Amino acid sequence: MERFFGLVHVPDTTSQTLKNAINYVLSRNNLDLKSIRGQGYDGASNMRGHFKGLQALISNDCPYAYYVHCFAHRLQLALMAASQGVVALHKFFTRLSFVINVVDASSKRTDQLRDAQAEEIAYKISVDELETCKGLNQIGTLQQPGDTRWSSHPSLIKMFSPTCEVLLKIIKDGTGPIKGDADSAYESITTFEFIFVLHLDQEIMEITDLLCQALQRQSQDICNALRLVASTKLLLQKMKDVRWDGLLSLVMSFCHERNIDIPDMTSPYFTRGTRARNELSDHTLEHHYRVDIFYEAINCQLMELNHRFSDRSTELLRLSTTLDPKSVDEPFRCGDVIKLVEKFYPEDFNEQEKVVLKIKLQHYEIDVVQHADYKLLTSMSELCQWLIKTRRVVNFHLIYRVASLILTLPVSTATTKRSFSAMNLIKTRLQNKIEDELLNESLVLHFERELAKKISLETVIEDFKKAKDRRVPL
Template sequence: MLEAIYSFNNEMKELFRTVPKHASYTSPTIQKEILNHISNRVKRMICDEIDGGKFCLLVDEAHDESNREQMSIVLRFVNKDGVIMERFLGLVHVRDNTSQTLKNRIYFLFTHKNLDFKSIRGQGYDGASNMRGHFKGLQALISKDCPSAYYVYCFAHQLQLALMAASQGVIALQKFFTQLSFVINVVGASSKCSDQLRDAQAEQMTYFKSIGELETGRCLNQIGTLQRAVDTRSGSYLKLVSTLIKMFSSICEVLLKIIKDGTGSIRGDADSAYETITTFGFIFVLHLEKEIMEITDLLCQALQKQSQDILNALRIVASTKLLLKKMKDER
């Protein structure tokens, strides 16, 4: 990073040339200070880009690796050239996820960045009660201060929850996802199992490469892992199902090793998991779900585009319904 800085700035290059030889400026404290300065500079550029204009506020919550509650803030606005822009303003730590706490932290950030909350012309959140509540939700609290800040429930979030609710209403699919979760728990039960899975994939790739049946290209043939899906991200289910199909033989190999060499109850769990994923019903639903999710995922991705409008979104929904109907009729 330091080399990149002084390669584009002669003044900084001269400064680094004259510093004491023992001063490397790469200690953790200095690194964090440099990153903080860069972050503040980027935020100032975003605020300058808004230039006192109107903007929409997009907020979501998440936990970081240390299990601290974080709030992500994104601003959506039209720049001077008439182009719709979405800028990630930053992550803000919050003590809790109550609507009042979220509002206070947002206003605190706006104050420090010289952004007027009266300029908010839209709010986009998920459907949690602390966000969309009509009386004490975040959207209600901000609407009291700025009546023009209309709230829109995220369309992509609604679609993903609707897809999960629809799938859970089908007994075969509900059973499939329960079995899928069980398989993930068994295969990822320990670091040893994860290592065995990676080794099995590496051996499989070596074999296919030796017989000339391995497709080559960028981002291909990467050794992956099975990760849990999230209900509010349908794309994560598509990724999980696709990964399971790709790693199917490797997973079966790992389960057979656990059955043979494992100890305790893990052997019984591995045997049940192996018996489950090798049944016709599980494999059929696995491939069927992949085809369905590939169609619905296109809709989810389209609804999250910056330049999307409601009329085009309705047309995309209609075309997605036709594709699903065509798939059903052909079966």
């Protein structure tokens, strides 16, 4: 359960300033800093620094407030690093952004893209190439592949032909620089390499999407998150081992249907040499696509996932999975629970309770773990509720305390961060409609005051315009 305490203005974002602000909020709400058992921030240096970061400063006062880097943010960093670490992927995203900027530069082109999609969908339905059902065959637009929208670009595969049609219209009817931009964009997306990387990224995104969506849920427990990370790694490794031939056939079929040139994979591959000259390499073109792009992209992705979700940094999380009901098929490890308490939560249990806990765990294994209903539980949260519902919490209150401590560790994005995302939308709309010189402290205060009165955004903007015309301060 999350509770929002409020917004605090800070003069800067140094770790010490943020720590003082947190201390102020906690003291105002009569909360003790030493009672903190979990910290969750992003990966910025002022937050995660081992010596002077915010998590380090709080850990100095409360050594059992364990820092868990937001799992969703870790995944985004891993995906971003993979896109920037492989040359072919980096070039792909650069070209993709350029294509989207050309196609989505005006509402007229957006309408043309929608019309082209509608015509293509209608044609495919008429020849029985598409199924018709509620929710299928939606008409959409292209989105920029941002840091938090990594998986948005595979929609280009569905809109590939309509996008090419719009670019050809711009080439035919356009004038000036836009005509040249459209021609460059069309040449970029109709190359075999661009289409190959587009399909490769789509398959990688299909594997990581479940993990990505799960980590962005408002409620997510550590045990389930760790299982999803492990299964994602296994699926990526499986894709590397068995998917090459299928992917290459899929890309060739896609190009053949759209009359896009398919290179001879047995021909030699030319690498870029000195003085901008191409040099003949010892490898074939098939080797280039398979090793330099396919294997390299998946290896880089696996390496980043192993780095961001390393076993060394997740010992606490690994020990926490012992009480997870989904581990019912594995032998119950009483020693891991004892180690978890003695190493990570010694202040929450006195010596007498630690002795009693060892005995209680033996009864817990027989009375709870071997119970038929226990196998139906799917999370730590359900386990705690079941212990209360069956009144077993009376006998196993120490184990319930351990489970409660595990549940306090933050994994998913905080609800308040979602609120900030919504606030940014309002701020962007406001900045787009008024001039920058009006964005001062008095304007912000006036906007907040009017917003508190539930006056519409359009009314507020109209007030700004009137004030500017009268040349009076707000």
